[in-house]
Amino acid sequence: MVNPISWRLATVNGIRDETSSVRSLTLGLPGWPGHRPGQHIDLRLTAEDGYSVERSYSIASEPERDGEIDITVERIPDGEVSPFLDEVVVVGDRLEVRGPIGGYFVWEAALGGPLFLVAGGSGIVPLMAMIRHRHRAGATVPTRLLFSSRYAEEIIYRAELDAFAAAGDGFEVIHTLTRSRPPGWTGYDRRIDDRMLAEVLEPLGVTARTYICGPTALVEVAANALVRLGLPPDRVRTERFGPTGT
């Protein structure tokens, strides 16, 4: 069988801090075939002794960009890969990647809406590709993002999300902060629960296409609650990224 997805070299074209523990890398990939929002890449690091590790990273950027993609990486202490991406990689480095990969957790403007997005922490990343694509494609499908973070300063893409919400094209972002709130905070102040999901979903109705990405516990809570609220299970797409907390 011919391997349909082969490893190729990407060049790090840019590095941008998103928060104190999260940064985005722009990877130059000449001839990139384009991706569907929500897809990911696999990234492989190989040490001089031949030991190699692979990790999956969601693509954060919209497919309309030509020849490059962004990934967003959260530093996980004691991780094998993320400290390298967080501390060692510099512009001009080359990394092995393959992709785009995945077809289940994907939304494109042609699919329509309404669109309900639920993110926990760095689970925002594949949803951001959908949001950026929605904006870039000029789509106006009613879209609500419920975004759970621990602290205000840990909200990834906060300024960009606010700008999209201010565009007046039917995109809204609703934050919840689970650990502490700054003075004057008007968003939610607890972990995502049934009542919060019902309130945020209500304007969209139970036909909303729903994408949930975050830590396993958050995904389980949200997916189960939304099915109880009447969303058809096949409209609730989920992606779990492991036990790191929000």
Place this chain on the structure above:
Amino acid sequence: MLDHSDDPSVERELDGNALAGVFESMFGGDMTAVPGRCAHCHTVNMVGAMRVYMGGPGAVLRCPACDEVVLRIVETADATYVDARGAAYLVFRRSPEGARG
């Protein structure tokens, strides 16, 4: 699925999306949107929605409805072993299924 829990000491409970690259290199196309029927409870779920445990020597996919094992995958130096006795069937459509539905 930003980084599928980069801490190798933690047993990782993820979902079928985490295996998309491995699957695609094995099967020649996207597997996450492939529906599979659990041989135990007969529920049909897409592979991307199945629970995945990656703490052992391979990966185990479990049915999200009944938690029974649907697929086991072990990669060795020269081969990939797929134990599919927990899957009644998998549906490979000839046109991309993608995010339909």
